[in-house]
Amino acid sequence: DGGITQSPKYLFRKEGQNVTLSCEQNLNHDAMYWYRQDPGQGLRLIYYSQIVNDFQKGDIAEGYSVSREKKESFPLTVTSAQKNPTAFYLCASNRDSKFTDTQYFGPGTRLTVL
């Protein structure tokens, strides 16, 4: 079945540690996104990538880094520079199209900093 997988589902990190969240899609989509969800805040865009080896900062990129070495993979690293990393992280993808298109979301990773 085609879709987006995120792992792990739950992740715990000690303060000062970097951690990497996985996102894989087998939909052959060109564009991929990382969002952060906080209670009562909706979703905010962290980074996005429209093609392999290229990515752009979103609205809240500080303290995060990404890579896009393969079309199907878009890992997110939460660094120690992120002041408040505890949140629910969602990965999404869509076809690279200038026209209206649906973004498909993964099941999310809940990160807790201890």
Place this chain on the structure above:
Amino acid sequence: GDSVTQMEGPVTLSEEAFLTINCTYTATGYPSLFWYVQYPGEGLQLLLKATKADDKGSNKGFEATYRKETTSFHLEKGSVQVSDSAVYFCALRIPNSGGSNYKLTFGKGTLLTVNP
């Protein structure tokens, strides 16, 4: 900038009640509009969408009409079920613009609880 405003929740209804969740938007271009649903502990799923004025999106008994004159995209369902309990997000996207406008701009979400 672009923004989406949803009615604040939580919304609590009895089964078979009528549902309306208000959504209004501000956009510099001609957005496409979406409703996404998030069940507890899960990611978001597209519920319905509309791409131009007066379009009606519908799915699973939910409907929303793109009203350009009132910049609104209210979500409605005639008879809710317990299984509809979830968080509902209104979102917009500006097509044909490239760059960061490929992103979706989300409202803050509305929690719906349906009691038996």
